[in-house]
Amino acid sequence: MKDHKHQKEISKGFKKYEQVSKASFKFFSAVDKLKINLQSEIVPVIDSLNRVLVFDFKSPLDVPPFKRAAMDGYAVISKNTTGASQTNPALLKMIGRLNAGEKSGLKVRPGTAMAIATGAKMPKGADSVAMVENTSADSDRVQIFKQVEYGKNVAHVGEDVQKGQILIKKGTLLTSQDIAIMSSVGVNKIPVYRKPRVAIFSTGNELVEPGSRLTESSIYESNRYMLSSLVKESGGEVVDLGICPDDKKSIQRRLKSALCYDIVIISGGTSVGSKDFVPEVINETGRPGVIVHGIAMRPGSPTALSIINKTPIISAPGYPVSAYFAFFTFARPLIMKLLKTSDSHVTTIDAIITKTLKLHQGMRTFLRVKLDKKKQGNNFKHYAEPISATGASLLSTLTKSNGFAILDNKSIIKKGERIQVITMRQVGGLD
């Protein structure tokens, strides 16, 4: 337990920063022990985009469910076309026409053919389809100008999907393709995890809501809006608890009202100033309290990770860039953990850095960069121009960038080195 003496110590700055990997390990192991289980909920497949599938989705049927024509043309017995050519076509009697969705009692017997549309069920007797492009027909006869192989242009039962086959694994963040394949096997409702409810509030007497009048010495709130959007993008549901004044009683009241949600994110009040009460209030509110406070990352070092009872709490620093990377490093993986998914929407791009930079050794640096795609011969190379490695308070370093690199344990990074950049917005168009 933290005592008064310890609080005094941290009010003089962080004694020690925990490495990001160690902080994550401590926090996420503690979260694991809580065994948080989000309920699942049944949603229409059409509304399941970007939701997380609860179970392995197995196909209840074969696709196609019957043998069907894969091309427009004539259902034939392949050996009736043996040797057929432009100058010596096979001549077959036309016994009817089958469109998709229709069925026929007629059977294709030797010397006959049936006109058939793509997707129509193959009539009995026929084993293949002569493509319409290689035929000429009048109302009761068809000429076939090209020999048709056995089974040609026929889609077989289960060719696309077999009954019982796992089509989508549990934990998948569902895409349009997944929605298509679930529909194609006749399923219109599926269980997905309920979205984790993430309560967010900001602390700070200096904060004023955008849209209202700015008073002297106050600034506009922005973190809560950014964090809310990030929560939505990461698959969570936002519960907005507003701005809380900088006093212990108010913070404790607000915190208590937040503990009924799945995750709490608090912006501000987590550094070493005399008004930075958040970690102290957390420890006074419940157990186990603060797990890690002070993390070897820049921006974001004042981040605190806590648990009260069954609720994980992420205290993001008040500086917006710090809050962004605290979210990325801890809140996003936490939401994904609750959703039991490893799909994260994150794309990394291999890029070449355009400048030499000194870094703070022993810290994880989130280097904001501007990625640029350049053609080199037939290929493309990405170049990363550093925008900022510091400037935690400068939101503009985030909006001017379109990606960031995570640089660990390096005191320097040299021009021309390759880095992995995580994209934050569209990078170049298609060709």
Add this chain to the structure above:
Amino acid sequence: MKDHKHQKEISKGFKKYEQVSKASFKFFSAVDKLKINLQSEIVPVIDSLNRVLVFDFKSPLDVPPFKRAAMDGYAVISKNTTGASQTNPALLKMIGRLNAGEKSGLKVRPGTAMAIATGAKMPKGADSVAMVENTSADSDRVQIFKQVEYGKNVAHVGEDVQKGQILIKKGTLLTSQDIAIMSSVGVNKIPVYRKPRVAIFSTGNELVEPGSRLTESSIYESNRYMLSSLVKESGGEVVDLGICPDDKKSIQRRLKSALCYDIVIISGGTSVGSKDFVPEVINETGRPGVIVHGIAMRPGSPTALSIINKTPIISAPGYPVSAYFAFFTFARPLIMKLLKTSDSHVTTIDAIITKTLKLHQGMRTFLRVKLDKKKQGNNFKHYAEPISATGASLLSTLTKSNGFAILDNKSIIKKGERIQVITMRQVGGLD
């Protein structure tokens, strides 16, 4: 205008396929001439994620709006700390305390200091902040153990954002960072383009809605569900017009009811079968009608691009994989064009193909691949394992892939060649 004779020709297969670039040029130039102008709508900034900004967003104010402390510590006159060290600290009289959001009438005069929190407005007289880590204080005195440079730890007016500066360009697809910076300059409502309304219907007597009973010779509808999700992901609003029977009258009725929307997407009925009425119906319904029909792409060659009056119409083939790439190639850029944005959410990754493949020369091939990220020394390389270059009817070729490559004018692609892969779902995690 297309006449009966021409219809007869295409019912025997496409005479000629238009190259994708030429088809795009024809279609999009015709769309440009329509001068479609989506109205803008005012939305709360917090709800503007992934919407498209109508104008250049200029800051109405400086951020920070006043000179403020960038660190917790003591506001001092820097020259009062000259030569200060651990053994020879500067001793200053403490005249008060300033928290963020507070203001003070007190002035820091030579020999005095004021305790100050990060974000608090700098008091008059002080020019810099001594970090709390380098000080020791009791109630009325503070010792400074390290010389403070002029201006140190002070954030200046407009350091982050200057009044009048363009912060976000028009046409930007808004991100969380954009939401943060708009909030930080006090703006809570902004104009974005109204979402284009995209009417979608499928044609096909063989189609049955998922969730209902499959009858003999019928299959489940999946394209409409996939296309709807793709429209939503691309920033459009879906108007679902259901499944339409395969007869000219029904299709024409459905088409007419769709023309009041911004875009129409029709799935199916666009190939060369006897029931493929869509292009014919379009030409009979209004002018200019079909602009391109039959495109040199695989899958997706039966795609038709049309306009009736002021409404662009994309006829996607009934095969789901074809419909996916028809959407990607024409519908997505069309939605983006209406939204006047070039941000497209698309990320391309440079990858090495793991197998030699023969391709259909003169056609654009959409090669579905499975991307795999492998560590090589300190870097990563992506490998692309081909899943399928054909199989337009096999939805499973889409769900098994996590990306696709666009291959133009190649008859062969060899193992080890580099390709640009467009990601369709999460590729590998972070390290």
